[in-house]
């Protein structure tokens with residue numbers, strides 16, 4: 278297939294015309310991590326694959342998580358040993374394939390009187406976790422006495438503290454991870470469009486044979502012919518199932534999770550910490566210099582799925598929990614510089630509360646052939662994709678849609694941006710680039726952490742007498758031409774995460790970025806509401 282970069286916003290119209298002339302093996306609805314993973318898996322097996330995303334890529338739950346690639350510790354508590362082993366293996370694969378985005382992070386698990394774990398059970402549990410998840414020797418759990426942990430984390434509440442365990446987790450940037458998966462899918466021949474929403478199905482003899490989409494940038498309608506359609510619409514999975522016909526069988530249960538960002542000096546934890554809160558749940562505090570973020574809540578949700586908000590009650594819950602566990606910090610609402618709220622698309626289980634519902638994924642196939650996948654975690658995206666694409670391939674084989682069966686290849690596909698390895702590995706390259714352009718290396722760290730080895734391409738767009746705004750505009754050019762960015766929100770939320778981890782740095786460059794976007798898209802006559810970003814800037818702290 279002709280490899281076109283369908284993530285170049287400037288070539289969108291040509292790419293759409295081409296896509297509507299094609300006959301696709303598979304159309305994927307939804308450009309969160311689940312849809313992105315399916316597109317990569319399918320395209321790399323040689324299926325002609327189209328992905329359509331109604332809003333921006335990763336604008337749903339996939340940019341609003343706790344941003345951890347979990348090792349499955351919670352499954353140990355439920356005695357699901359096989360699952361711990363599977364998740365541990367998976368985490369290793371994700372780290373290998375995107376070392377700059379899936380980064381080891383030691384997590385402290387304090388032992389407190391009356392808490393979730395006793396000394397003995399934590400020691401045994403973490404030992405078992407290391408073995409099952411095949412954690413490397415250097416990364417394995419360490420157990421710490423009360424005195425040791427007080428020295429390591431002086432902020433922890435001393436009364437009731439009986440020691441701690443430290444174990445291996447991995448952190449990521451969910452929006453960037455989704456983007457790099459999509460870019461890799463495109464290099465394998467997939468066509469991926471944001472702002473293209475599936476509005477209805479085309480059927481022949483009761484079976485789905487394509488979809489009709491609305492281009493949300495121009496209002497134009499497009500038809501796409503497809504042998505199979507997968508619904509990976511996250512919290513909107515049931516809405517898409519309703520477009521296909523009556524909603525029967527299992528349904529989604531939406532719960533909301535909120536995170537708050539405060540300056541690191543207001544919650545100066547030295548490590549990531551996973552601690553008990555009085556209602557029996559556990560929450561994370563994660564340092565991400567110069568900030569610390571904490572979360573999450575888990576409450577039933579029935580509001581607007583597109584724009585869930587952090588309420589004062591959510592913020593109070595998290596601040597109370599933090600102040601209880603770190604009593605000297607006394608953080609208040611005014612300390613919060615940003616926040617985000619995400620919706621978990623869980624499978625409803627009668628009689629279970631929000632935090633009791635399983636996070637397992639499930640696949641449903643409708644009588645018309647629509648394959649829907651719901652539930653699951655960021656961490657499991659590759660395995661979920663493998664399961665769905667196996668099913669698609671089997672079905673295409675049966676109907677004669679493809680000549681032979683090709684197995685999953687994604688365990689060995691490195692993601693876009695990984696050529697320079699981990700953040701530590703890329704340090705000498707970043708220093709060289711910084712020297713060459715006369716900027717402090719910390720500015721290049723910012724780019725390296727987001728774009729990995731694609732930083733080189735961004736720097737190729739960098740003017741001779743640079744300043745910080747030029748650097749941001751070079752990243753913007755890359756985001757528009759290589760990552761489908763269209764709006765201020767796309768750039769400041771999903772491509773750079775500055776709304777969450779750099780809100781004070783937005784204002785000085787906002788006008789230049791807005792001006793640049795207007796100039797780039799002038800001739801395309803997109804109907805873009807840039808003021809919605811100004812609204813978002815306020816919303817993230819509106820509850821204060």
Ligand code: FAD
Pocket residue numbers: 306307308309310311312329330331332333334335336337338339340341342343344345346347473474475476509510511512513517533534535573618619620621622652653654655656657
């Ligand atoms: P989404 O990311 O929501 O993507 C679905 C997409 O479909 C959306 O972008 C939407 O716009 C699009 N769409 C909807 N309707 C249409 C249509 N008609 N046409 C076209 N497109 C459409 N998991 C972890 O592994 N680690 C964590 O630390 C973690 N923390 C979490 C914390 C919170 C608070 C929450 C809420 C979840 C967390 N998760 C975590 C779970 C994880 O984030 C989700 O499982 C995952 O992001 C879901 O991805 P998705 O692609 O299925 O859904």
